[in-house]
Amino acid sequence: MAAKKNNSTPEIVELTCIQCPIGCQLKVTVDGSDVSVTGNTCPRGEIYGKQEVTSPVRTVTSTVPVDNGIIARAPVRTAAPIPKQSIMDVMEAVHSLKLTAPVTLGEVLISNVAGTGSDLIATRDIPAAS
Amino acid sequence: MSANNLPIEKHELVIVGGGPAGLAAAASARESGVRDILIIERDSQPGGILNQCIHNGFGLHTFGEELTGPEYAARYIRRVQEENIPCRLGTIVTDISRDRRITCISREGVSLIDAGAVILAMGCRERPRGALSIPGYRPAGIYTAGTAQRLMNIEGKKIGKEVVILGSGDIGLIMARRMTLEGAHVSAVAELMSYSGGLKRNIVQCLQDYGIPLLLSHTVTNIHGRDHIEGVTIQEVDEHRSPIPGTEKYYPCDTLLLSCGLLPENELSRAAGITMNRVTGGPDVDESLSTDIPGVFACGNVLHVHDLVDYVSEEAARAGRSAARFLSSGQDLEKDTAAVVLKAEGGVRYTVPQYIHPSGMDDKLTVRFRVDNNYRDRYVSVYFGSERISRQKKRVLAPGEMEQVVLTKEKLLSYPDTKEITIKLED
Numbered sequence: 001m002a003a004k005k006n007n008s009t010p011e012i013v014e015l016t017c018i019q020c021p022i023g024c025q026l027k028v029t030v031d032g033s034d035v036s037v038t039g040n041t042c043p044r045g046e047i048y049g050k051q052e053v054t055s056p057v058r059t060v061t062s063t064v065p066v067d068n069g070i071i072a073r074a075p076v077r078t079a080a081p082i083p084k085q086s087i088m089d090v091m092e093a094v095h096s097l098k099l100t101a102p103v104t105l106g107e108v109l110i111s112n113v114a115g116t117g118s119d120l121i122a123t124r125d126i127p128a129a130s
Numbered sequence: 131m132s133a134n135n136l137p138i139e140k141h142e143l144v145i146v147g148g149g150p151a152g153l154a155a156a157a158s159a160r161e162s163g164v165r166d167i168l169i170i171e172r173d174s175q176p177g178g179i180l181n182q183c184i185h186n187g188f189g190l191h192t193f194g195e196e197l198t199g200p201e202y203a204a205r206y207i208r209r210v211q212e213e214n215i216p217c218r219l220g221t222i223v224t225d226i227s228r229d230r231r232i233t234c235i236s237r238e239g240v241s242l243i244d245a246g247a248v249i250l251a252m253g254c255r256e257r258p259r260g261a262l263s264i265p266g267y268r269p270a271g272i273y274t275a276g277t278a279q280r281l282m283n284i285e286g287k288k289i290g291k292e293v294v295i296l297g298s299g300d301i302g303l304i305m306a307r308r309m310t311l312e313g314a315h316v317s318a319v320a321e322l323m324s325y326s327g328g329l330k331r332n333i334v335q336c337l338q339d340y341g342i343p344l345l346l347s348h349t350v351t352n353i354h355g356r357d358h359i360e361g362v363t364i365q366e367v368d369e370h371r372s373p374i375p376g377t378e379k380y381y382p383c384d385t386l387l388l389s390c391g392l393l394p395e396n397e398l399s400r401a402a403g404i405t406m407n408r409v410t411g412g413p414d415v416d417e418s419l420s421t422d423i424p425g426v427f428a429c430g431n432v433l434h435v436h437d438l439v440d441y442v443s444e445e446a447a448r449a450g451r452s453a454a455r456f457l458s459s460g461q462d463l464e465k466d467t468a469a470v471v472l473k474a475e476g477g478v479r480y481t482v483p484q485y486i487h488p489s490g491m492d493d494k495l496t497v498r499f500r501v502d503n504n505y506r507d508r509y510v511s512v513y514f515g516s517e518r519i520s521r522q523k524k525r526v527l528a529p530g531e532m533e534q535v536v537l538t539k540e541k542l543l544s545y546p547d548t549k550e551i552t553i554k555l556e557d
Binding site (some may be wrong): 009016018021022023031032041058059061063065070071072073075076077084087091105123124125 | 152174175181184185196197198199200201204282283284285286308311312329330331333338339436525526528531534
């Protein structure tokens, strides 16, 4: 993002740091390719602030229906955090899934889900009902 | 045979509850040499509440990675299975007597078990609508957040499309995101207090990420709709938590989720005659997590509500070791020394444990507590009698986060006349 320096006014983003319970109020200034963080009280805050503004990521978790399992839904997640702007694309892929038991914890259900580079995996063993 | 002709089973250790606390207690008791362990679980699967907590963020302390609830549970379920520790599912304990006779019910009927030691690991439940005194009808469409979570994530039921959430506890925040991702619209989270009791990361990643407003110092003052909920009135409250006239705002909704606190589930403990703590809602315990009935221990959310499951596992492991020690010695050896009472003062709401037998301590003892408000730049001070023996500066203290101090046996034994230990916040 924002790789080129331009002449527009720097953009300032305010964030709550979530790296620890202190919850510092960060001000991240984006001026072209220069990103600077103030308000942090430790180096983790600076890393978090920069990441949140330039390329925020999230782990997406959900459930999908399972036929013939001991329970009706299988929990799933992205194997790694994915770009925040892809969350709804991942959810669309999740909503198209329907599984049949048995399901195995860690099983890859969709590889490279929604082009994020991360797999969608099952997070629980679901044995067949009978 | 018992008086009513039921056969009586015997087990060395019976653990009531197969959630995170019960599973970790079982694994640790086995590690400490207990051969005959039985876990009793009322659900059809072990794992407890973790099974429905499909979000990530569990296990950072224990495993150094971020797992989902089911993945965290699976690690302990596997350990218990590898150790061949039986877990009796679909079975509810209805009574525990002072001499550790357990009555339980399953589809097969009533059974009686005499236990050498018992670990209470029943967890907690949510504060229901009936405990909140919200006026209005009692229509369908009102759920505690955890009930909605179970219906969605395990049973695959549809909940609703237009949602208001009362209370900003972590389950409420998690459900705000969950329902949004499933296509519902969450119009607001109303919180009576001027701060949220939920974790910061949940406020950021569950509300702010999706533009869901958090209305602090607001509450639901009316529920509209007779058969099914049609909307709620939300009102601002003053510093005494009284609704301010003229601030009423109507929010149409088909679903109201309640996330208004968790209550340790202690009907069995109370009926057994265990001394309970008014603040935690759990039993009073000593350094071994023993209740005042010999051989009956408590751990996890039945003892006090935790913020992180990692601390539940750690605490439960201690209960498992203590039960093993009780079983091998045949009695509480520690009880021959007078107990030192732990007092919570000056912003500290409670401590667990509530009392300590110094001779029964391990080299180090972690005392956990919660504070009653948000504080910045305070010291957590420990007094033996009237002498301050340590203080630790904390930049931030919040009611939602569990805190701890570590006491050493060496230090306590060097103050043999100590009758009281006080933990308090100081400027």
